[in-house]
Amino acid sequence: MGEVGTAYRERVHALAARLDAPDAAQQRDAIRGELIALGKGLEQDLAELATLKDEAKTLVEKWKALRMSTAPAFSAERPVVADHIGASTFIEKGWSRISLGDYIGAEDSLTKALQLSPNDPQAESLLGWSQMLQEKYDDALMQFQKVLMREPGNALARINVGYICLKKGIFGEAIEHLSKAIRLDNDRKATLYAHFYLGLVYLERDMFEDAQTFFQKSLALGPNLIEAYYELGRAYWFNRQSEQAMQTWRDGFAANKFNPWGKRCAEALQTVEQGGQP
Numbered sequence: 001m002g003e004v005g006t007a008y009r010e011r012v013h014a015l016a017a018r019l020d021a022p023d024a025a026q027q028r029d030a031i032r033g034e035l036i037a038l039g040k041g042l043e044q045d046l047a048e049l050a051t052l053k054d055e056a057k058t059l060v061e062k063w064k065a066l067r068m069s070t071a072p073a074f075s076a077e078r079p080v081v082a083d084h085i086g087a088s089t090f091i092e093k094g095w096s097r098i099s100l101g102d103y104i105g106a107e108d109s110l111t112k113a114l115q116l117s118p119n120d121p122q123a124e125s126l127l128g129w130s131q132m133l134q135e136k137y138d139d140a141l142m143q144f145q146k147v148l149m150r151e152p153g154n155a156l157a158r159i160n161v162g163y164i165c166l167k168k169g170i171f172g173e174a175i176e177h178l179s180k181a182i183r184l185d186n187d188r189k190a191t192l193y194a195h196f197y198l199g200l201v202y203l204e205r206d207m208f209e210d211a212q213t214f215f216q217k218s219l220a221l222g223p224n225l226i227e228a229y230y231e232l233g234r235a236y237w238f239n240r241q242s243e244q245a246m247q248t249w250r251d252g253f254a255a256n257k258f259n260p261w262g263k264r265c266a267e268a269l270q271t272v273e274q275g276g277q278p
Contacts, residue, residue: 011038070163070200070227087117094126098133106130121150125157137164155181155190162197166204174201192222199231208239226252226261233268237278246272 015038018024018031090113097106110127114120128143141164147157158181165174174197181187181194199214215232218225229252236245252265268278 008038008042070196087113087120087123090116091120091123091126094123094130098126098130103130103133107134119146121147125154128157128160132160132164135167137167140164141168153184153186155184155187155194158184159190159193159197162194166197166201169204171201171205174198188221192218192225195221196225196228196231199228199235203231203235203238206238208235211235212239223255226256226259226265229255230261230265230268233265234278237272242272245278 011034015031015034018027021027024031090109094106094110094113097103097109107127107130110123110130113123114127117123124143125147128140128147131137131140131143141161144157144161144164147154148161151157158177162174162177162181165171165177178194178198178201181190182198185191195214196218199211199218202208202211202214212232212235215228215235218228219232222228229248233245233248233252236242236248246269249265249269253262253269256262257266271278
């Protein structure tokens with residue numbers, strides 16, 4: 001029992017003893033006052049604890065979001081929307097919650113936005129982001145497909161569809177969407193991630209040289225995408241190019257030793273130097 005609980009337990013025991021005392025009748029009014037104070041204190045502290053419990057749940061969800069993932073970094077622009085029966089408030093709140101890592105809260109806000117304003121393209125796109133980052137791939141895929149029906153040139157939506165297809169093992173569709181995003185080349189971040197995910201697709205299919213080509217292009221486009229060093233090292237290693245793999249992991253760690261993927265590069269290097277497999 002915590003300190004607060006112990007203090008309340010002592011107060012309850014003290015009041016119980018006073019009620020059992022021979023002079024309890026004479027102390028009736030004083031005891032009544034203390035019972036009221038005890039009840040009010042309990043109600044206040046329980047309300048505060050309930051609030052803390054909810055805040056702790058949010059922290060847990062944010063902690064879950066810290067797990068290492070190759071999902072696209074959230075990059076949707078802050079929405080600018082004309083109010084439609086209050087929907088804009090929920091769209092803005094959804095964007096903010098995704099930015100803070102509260103994907104469950106974002107999904108709730110954006111679902112409400114779409115109830116008020118069905119088929120709103122911004123709400124659909126943001127809802128897809130919130131679901132994808134929770135690994136609700138089927139739901140997210142449906143949202144991004146709606147976006148692409150209206151905006152075939154939306155490269156971010158297209159790479160998100162490609163990423164989801166990659167995670168679901170639908171490699172042919174993943175290649176189709178990611179290749180189209182590269183051809184569109186209308187969003188720098190989308191083009192970068194399209195190359196990276198194509199590298200992952202070919203790595204999954206044991207087409208190591210093709211994977212290497214796309215990871216190398218990813219690093220040319222975005223030298224700070226440290227996960228590309230890690231995956232390029234794996235593509236070299238599984239293609240029996242151990243020296244290139246080890247040098248790539250050294251480069252990845254040197255590029256950003258504080259980045260989780262930089263640390264993973266160092267771990268992979270240490271593992272293979274000790275005779276293990278990455």
